[in-house]
Amino acid sequence: MTNIVLFGKPGAGKGTQAEFLKEKYKLTHISTGDVFRFNLKNDTELGKQARVFMDAGDLVPDELTTKMLIDEVNKHPETNGVLFDGYPRTIAQAEALDAFLESIGSKVAATIALEADDEILVQRLLERGKTSGRVDDQDEEKIRNRYQEYNEKTAPLMDYYNAQNKFYAVNGIGSIAEITERVSAVIDQL
Numbered sequence: 001m002t003n004i005v006l007f008g009k010p011g012a013g014k015g016t017q018a019e020f021l022k023e024k025y026k027l028t029h030i031s032t033g034d035v036f037r038f039n040l041k042n043d044t045e046l047g048k049q050a051r052v053f054m055d056a057g058d059l060v061p062d063e064l065t066t067k068m069l070i071d072e073v074n075k076h077p078e079t080n081g082v083l084f085d086g087y088p089r090t091i092a093q094a095e096a097l098d099a100f101l102e103s104i105g106s107k108v109a110a111t112i113a114l115e116a117d118d119e120i121l122v123q124r125l126l127e128r129g130k131t132s133g134r135v136d137d138q139d140e141e142k143i144r145n146r147y148q149e150y151n152e153k154t155a156p157l158m159d160y161y162n163a164q165n166k167f168y169a170v171n172g173i174g175s176i177a178e179i180t181e182r183v184s185a186v187i188d189q190l
């Protein structure tokens with residue numbers, strides 16, 4: 001299994017790139033944001049528990065998120081590898097992911113960060129909020145809160161993966177195809 005973590009701030013383009021990369025490398029794309037939104041829409045027990053956090057732009061608690069993530073990975077026992085999008089977002093989640101992958105004889109091959117400037121990203125999210133129906137994209141205060149969550153809880157993962165020599169940063173500004181090329185260059189040399 002070649003497992004890749006796509007890393008980046010809200011709006012950095014993880015989901016957009018994942019759509020191309022999953023085809024190119026025949027990977028299973030798991031977006032925790034998408035799985036949560038599916039559960040919200042269908043008003044499942046998980047959706048009910050996650051809603052308050054998501055609506056405020058806060059992270060959903062680690063335990064709930066990790067359980068959901070493991071259930072998702074286990075749905076694809078024959079996969080070539082997983083493209084993780086939106087997970088891990090805390091050190092506890094990264095440790096849980098390492099432990100889980102080890103338990104199935106696998107590991108994270110690389111963490112690839114899409115880098116872009118905060119102000120550009122906030123504008124992108126507000127633009128997306130006009131058409132996506134995502135409440136967390138329609139309110140600048142909620143967006144800023146997501147950046148604060150990112151800076152406090154997610155940014156430390158760069159050091160976590162750097163310490164394992166698995167962290168790669170690519171420039172996330174450019175055309176979609178250009179960025180796919182940059183990410184592919186990292187994957188191709190793994």
Ligand SMILES: Nc1ncnc2c1ncn2[C@@H]1O[C@H](COP(=O)(O)OP(=O)(O)O)[C@@H](O)[C@H]1O
Pocket residue numbers: 009010011032033034036053054055057058059060061062065085086087088089090093136146
């Ligand atoms: N790994 C995670 N840990 C905790 N909460 C998460 C995680 N992934 C998604 N969420 C919740 O879902 C929301 C939307 O996720 P996502 O679509 O990935 O957002 P973004 O566009 O902000 O990167 C997050 O703000 C958070 O509440």
